[in-house]
Ligand code: SF4
């Protein structure tokens with residue numbers, strides 16, 4: 001198999017399959033969670049659960065002051081990481097062209113030089129996250145092999161994308177093929193590890209916020 | 220009831236897993252920030268006290284039984300089964316090293332209610348026979364005698380007699396048709412009789428009719444602390460039966476943090492139906508009296524004082540504004556601690572920790588968190604609204620050579636209460 | 648002055664006393680229940696309380712040790728209650744009341760505080776026992792106060 005063939009497979013049938021697994025897997029996870037159900041709170045409430053749920057979905061995006069003051073690096077790095085990933089994935093011209101071809105939707109993009117810089121920063125930020133994870137005693141204790149797998153799965157597409165765009169290390173087509181393959185891999189694996197947090201955080205915040213809103217307590 | 224066993228423990232943990240729990244585990248990114256919220260971690264720096272780590276056994280049950288990937292792993296024999304040794308290892312984390320204060324739940328960036336999960340996982344530990352001695356004793360006494368500390372009716376009657384004698388107030392047991400039924404915590408009956416006197420004076424001044432049930436005067440619920448919902452249900456049912464039999468409109472939860480959580484939030488869910496009466500914490504009620512002009516106070520405390528928010532009342536109970544409004548009546552020099560209100564730090568004694576002697580040293584270490592808050596404030600007096608916080612604070616202050624008295628807010632309001640008809644009566 | 652027969656008179660008589668006399672009479676109340684808590688720290692507290700010019704250092708260290716005695720003797724949340732031990736707690740509390748500054752007790756009279764705690768101590772001691780005498784500590788306290796006031800008459804011009 002040469003580079004062209006690999007690329008064609010990776011962005012064609014490979015991607016289709018990966019996307020299918022991703023969507024089906026995530027729906028399965030969603031079903032696994034929702035099917036467990038929850039009991040209605042029979043205590044007399046003070047407020048509206050739904051309002052609380054929505055409020056917490058938004059408000060939890062900001063850290064508590066006292067925790068932020070203790071761990072500013074970890075928290076800022078978390079923001080950086082997520083914003084960087086967002087820019088690299090959704091505001092890069094070629095990606096948007098790809099989405100357009102796939103879903104028929106498109107939106108404005110950032111100059112590629114800028115995305116390139118953001119990607120570099122994000123790679124750095126991921127590296128910092130890894131270093132923190134391996135050196136902080138709490139993180140070391142609660143980390144599982146899954147955390148490291150998820151790290152690699154996130155790091156690879158970013159790295160190969162960066163290398164491809166800058167024509168580094170391997171011929172462009174090869175690197176691009178690897179890039180898309182790594183994305184396929186990420187999509188396939190995401191529903192089965194902690195990357196489910198990309199949707200589950202909404203549920204978690206909703207559930208806690210719902211209870212808090214209903215009971216009229218902080219969240 | 221079948222004998223405790225690992226299997227039973229695992230089954231009880233399994234039964235606790237619902238959609239919110241599954242969403243919490245699915246959302247956790249292992250960022251470790253919850254550790255920074257927990258006084259047992261911040262003061263020991265021992266990573267095992269990281270909140271999410273405390274529910275690791277529950278996570279294992281969830282993963283291997285409620286996720287596709289986990290089920291495949293189990294089928295292939297790749298899952299490590301939970302053993303007696305696991306329960307032993309985690310027992311001290313789940314009971315000694317967590318006061319169910321709920322602070323971690325407010326900090327988790329993905330919104331996990333970790334504290335709620337720890338409360339749930341305790342059901343499994345109790346079922347596996349891995350609950351601390353002190354809590355088992357308290358729960359047995361609560362079921363058999365009606366009080367976790369074994370306080371019997373004659374003790375309460377003796378206290379009532381005292382108060383009637385020294386104040387001339389009337390306190391009646393089992394009076395039907397009155398507006399309020401007051402609960403007490405054993406701690407108040409044993410250590411702080413001033414609480415009962417205080418509410419008697421305040422309710423009288425407010426012109427309210429009230430009573431105490433001889434069948435259910437105890438507000439605390441050790442079934443909840445230990446994590447035995449079946450026992451917790453029995454204890455709640457006693458109160459509900461008594462209140463509905465007497466036909467009261469409202470049950471007043473005393474200055475006891477978890478007692479409030481038990482009767483206010485857990486109760487209806489345990490007995491499976493809403494109550495026919497309302498439940499309020501005494502501070503909520505006092506603040507209503509204040510708003511309605513039913514009570515007036517005179518004189519101001521000049522001491523520099525601060526309020527310790529009991530976790531179950533402020534963070535988990537939503538009663539934050541009321542104590543401030545009440546202190547506004549009687550305190551000239553009120554100062555707030557850093558993190559006051561919903562984010563306040565626990566005293567370290569909640570969630571059954573103070574009833575668990577094995578945890579004494581750890582509790583005093585965790586108290587350093589409170590000490591740090593207080594050191595920054597330099598107060599003369601500390602006010603709170605939970606008898607258990609009060610004792611825990613007193614012990615912690617004493618151990619740290621800090622000479623700060625701790626006072627109950629209800630008592631403080633009663634001391635400043637303008638008592639109109641009583642004065643006339645006495646001098647008449 | 649007429650003897651004291653009820654709590655209303657009792658309380659007013661206490662109200663009219665200055666700090667030093669309050670401490671002295673409070674110590675007398677506690678002495679009457681000393682059988683319930685033989686802790687030397689209690690005795691020490693009473694000694695210092697009845698002394699007119701205790702030196703401040705001694706005062707502070709005595710307050711500290713009596714507070715410690717109070718904390719050691721209280722019932723802990725969830726522990727099985729033993730009312731006979733609880734009697735000891737109330738005695739210690741009464742002794743502490745003799746010494747604590749008013750700012751610690753929300754401005755309540757120390758002697759009144761001590762009297763109440765002594766009564767609780769006596770009651771506690773009888774709670775575990777079925778055929779104990781009904782409690783009459785308050786009557787005894789009325790007498791103690793009457794006698795004390797009587798004795799003051801003799802010494803003061
Ligand atoms: S703070 Fe929340 S997401 Fe982070 S480790 Fe703790 S539970 Fe997991």
Ligand code: SF4
Nearest residue numbers: 257317318320321323
């Ligand atoms: S509930 Fe409180 S004590 Fe328990 S783990 Fe969370 S922060 Fe720590």
